[in-house]
Amino acid sequence: MGLKDIQKEFVKLSLNKEAREDAFDSDSIGSNEFEHLKLAINRHAYSLIRKRLGVVKSILRITRMVMGDAFDEEFIKFAQVSEVPSGINRHRKDSIMFADWLVNLKRGSKLFQPLKVLLSHELQPIHMWMNKKSFSIKCYNRSPHQMMDFCENSLPISKARISPTIVIWWETRRGVSCYRWQSFSL
Amino acid sequence: MSSDLDKLVDIPVLGSGIGYREPWSQNLLSESGDGVDFLEITADHFMDAPNWKIDQLKELSKKFTLIPHALDLSLGSSDGIDQVYLEKLQSVIEVVSPPYWSEHLAFTKAGGLELGHLAPLPFSNEAIDVIANNVQKSREYIKLPLILENITYGIKMPGNEMSESEFITKSLSAADCGWLLDVTNLHVNSVNHSFDVKQFLEETPTERVVQLHYVGFSSNDKGYLIDDHGSAVNEEIWELMDQVLCLCPAKGTILERDSKFPKFSEIIDETQRARGIGKKYKRWD
Numbered sequence: 001m002g003l004k005d006i007q008k009e010f011v012k013l014s015l016n017k018e019a020r021e022d023a024f025d026s027d028s029i030g031s032n033e034f035e036h037l038k039l040a041i042n043r044h045a046y047s048l049i050r051k052r053l054g055v056v057k058s059i060l061r062i063t064r065m066v067m068g069d070a071f072d073e074e075f076i077k078f079a080q081v082s083e084v085p086s087g088i089n090r091h092r093k094d095s096i097m098f099a100d101w102l103v104n105l106k107r108g109s110k111l112f113q114p115l116k117v118l119l120s121h122e123l124q125p126i127h128m129w130m131n132k133k134s135f136s137i138k139c140y141n142r143s144p145h146q147m148m149d150f151c152e153n154s155l156p157i158s159k160a161r162i163s164p165t166i167v168i169w170w171e172t173r174r175g176v177s178c179y180r181w182q183s184f185s186l
Numbered sequence: 187m188s189s190d191l192d193k194l195v196d197i198p199v200l201g202s203g204i205g206y207r208e209p210w211s212q213n214l215l216s217e218s219g220d221g222v223d224f225l226e227i228t229a230d231h232f233m234d235a236p237n238w239k240i241d242q243l244k245e246l247s248k249k250f251t252l253i254p255h256a257l258d259l260s261l262g263s264s265d266g267i268d269q270v271y272l273e274k275l276q277s278v279i280e281v282v283s284p285p286y287w288s289e290h291l292a293f294t295k296a297g298g299l300e301l302g303h304l305a306p307l308p309f310s311n312e313a314i315d316v317i318a319n320n321v322q323k324s325r326e327y328i329k330l331p332l333i334l335e336n337i338t339y340g341i342k343m344p345g346n347e348m349s350e351s352e353f354i355t356k357s358l359s360a361a362d363c364g365w366l367l368d369v370t371n372l373h374v375n376s377v378n379h380s381f382d383v384k385q386f387l388e389e390t391p392t393e394r395v396v397q398l399h400y401v402g403f404s405s406n407d408k409g410y411l412i413d414d415h416g417s418a419v420n421e422e423i424w425e426l427m428d429q430v431l432c433l434c435p436a437k438g439t440i441l442e443r444d445s446k447f448p449k450f451s452e453i454i455d456e457t458q459r460a461r462g463i464g465k466k467y468k469r470w471d
Contacts, residue, residue: 003312004264006345007296007305014301033344040341047340048303086300088233088258088274132236174211175238 001033009034014045017080049079055091056098060122063102063115065151074102092126099123110158117142118157124169125177134171139164143183162186193331194364194396197285199470200224200251200438202461204453207443211242213450215249221454222250223461226440227282229254233274243281252282253397253440255289258300261320261334262293262307276327286331286396288366291317291357304337308345309353318360333364333396338371338413340378350375351389364396367434369426370442374403374411383426387433395434400427400460401442415444419456427460431467439464 001009012019013034024038034041053075057064064071078101085093099119106112121144128136143165147157165183172178201223206214213219225246232243246252256275259267279287292304307313321332336354348356358365376383402417419441427439439460441453464470 001344002264003308003310003316003345004296006308006343007262007264007293010305010343011296011299011301014305015299037341037344044341048301051303084300084302088230088271090300090302129236134236134238171236171238173238173241175236175242 006033010041013041014048015084017045020045049076052079052084052091052094056095059091059095059126060099060119062122062148062151063099063118066115066118066147066157067102074098074105089130092130095126096123114142114147114157114160117144117160118147120144121167124167124179125171128169128171128177136169138167138169140167141165143181145181146183191362191364191394194286194333194394195435197331197396197437200253200397201470202439202441202457202464203250203253204441204457205255205443206246206252207447209447210450210453211246215245218450218454219249222457224251224253224438226253226255226288226442227278229256229275229278229287230258232278232281233271240281243278247282251284253284253438254279254282254287256287257290257304258294259289259320259324260293260295261289261317261324262291262313263295263320264293264312264316265296265298267320267323268295272324272327279328279330284330286333286364287328288333288335288397290335290337291354292337306337306339306341306343307353308343308347309350310345310347311356312345314353314356314360317357321361321363331364331396332361333366334358334361335366335368335399336371336375337368338374338378342379349389350379350381351386355390358391358394363394365391365394366397366399367392367395367430367436368399368442369430370399370401370403370413370423373422373426374413377409377411384429387430392430392434395430395436396438398427398430398434398436398439399442400439401444415442416446418448418452419459424459424463428463428466431463431469436464436469438470 013023053072056075075098078098082097103116106115117140124138141162141164142160143163147160150157163183165181167179167181169179203224204222206225206227232239259271290304293307294301294304400419400423401415402419403411404414404417405411441456
């Protein structure tokens with residue numbers, strides 16, 4: 001096996017759960033150069049996912065607080081079946097893709113609408129970075145800030161009332177993302 | 187024609203620095219940042235960045251020498267290097283005008299997929315040729331001297347033909363690069379793969395060392411060491427720093443803390459201690 005094949009196989013096994021299962025099942029013993037590294041490869045694959053999770057957690061900090069350990073569990077499921085994003089913005093893309101996954105997961109539940117708003121709010125600085133925008137306006141049917149307060153006080157965000165909210169974002173010269181919001185009672 | 191090794195000798199002494207991290211930006215630009223001699227920036231964090239981020243870089247470069255450290259060029263990829271990434275890297279390097287730049291003896295991409303993390307190369311002649319060719323290609327874009335870092339590895343890749351020390355020696359020679367000796371990675375590998383650090387240093391080209399990396403490590407319940415970049419510098423690392431700075435003509439050291447950030451004053455204390463070791467061996471004043 002030349003370097004090209006070794007690298008290709010290693011990357012495939014590290015990123016793809018099905019490939020690992022195929023390569024390391026009892027019928028294919030001896031057919032794979034990495035067979036004796038089964039444990040190490042599985043450990044490596046898991047540590048790559050944990051590394052991705054660490055970055056996504058720091059981006060979706062409030063959502064992580066809302067969901068608790070279920071956030072980590074869902075990310076591990078998501079990471080095992082989704083394509084690993086590539087390029088300079090891969091962690092940002094990962095966060096956006098995982099946010100979509102969570103929204104789909106909660107579709108039909110009481111958490112769906114509030115979570116959708118919260119995720120959109122948390123991802124706004126990411127979208128601004130990727131689109132090189134220093135100013136943006138977002139409109140929501142609930143107040144992200146109210147949900148953040150709920151979260152800080154360990155209250156369920158599903159209790160957030162309908163309250164049309166406008167959020168204005170801007171970035172300072174030092175790169176700090178700031179926002180002001182105005183909510184309206186119905 | 188002068189080699190990179192000749193150019194590296196001419197690099198000015200840099201002293202004791204730290205890896206630039208966002209939470210420390212205000213400290214660094216204030217008086218407390220005077221305890222840092224130079225900064226290493228992660229080049230990837232400034233690629234495709236908005237203007238404010240590039241302005242931040244320019245502001246830092248007024249006070250500090252900035253050394254770009256790239257993570258994802260994948261110099262060990264047999265597929266060759268990613269030209270788009272190389273161009274982005276070149277743009278960042280142009281902003282900071284450093285005396286040199288750094289990457290890893292590793293690969294991160296293969297078969298059109300990205301690992302998102304450094305992976306070890308087989309210690310083989312083929313891998314050495316790939317490194318040399320990819321470094322040559324990178325020089326078409328980035329004319330500055332390049333130094334390459336030794337990484338930690340949990341997996342010994344299939345296809346090993348030599349020891350790690352021989353692989354590093356031959357790779358640096360074939361690619362004509364300096365060595366970014368990561369002292370923590372060396373210690374972690376020596377424990378996890380049971381080899382003698384002193385012998386390793388005798389077998390490797392310490393005259394090529396330009397810069398050091400160091401940070402604390404942690405260990406798991408089986409005694410396996412982890413370079414988590416999130417701990418205070420352990421005494422074992424300080425001892426090894428002492429041995430290494432006694433042996434190697436390093437121009438500077440970089441504290442590479444990436445997580446569980448302590449107070450900035452603790453970072454300054456560690457930077458000061460590294461500066462003291464360098465002074466002891468007359469690496470800098």
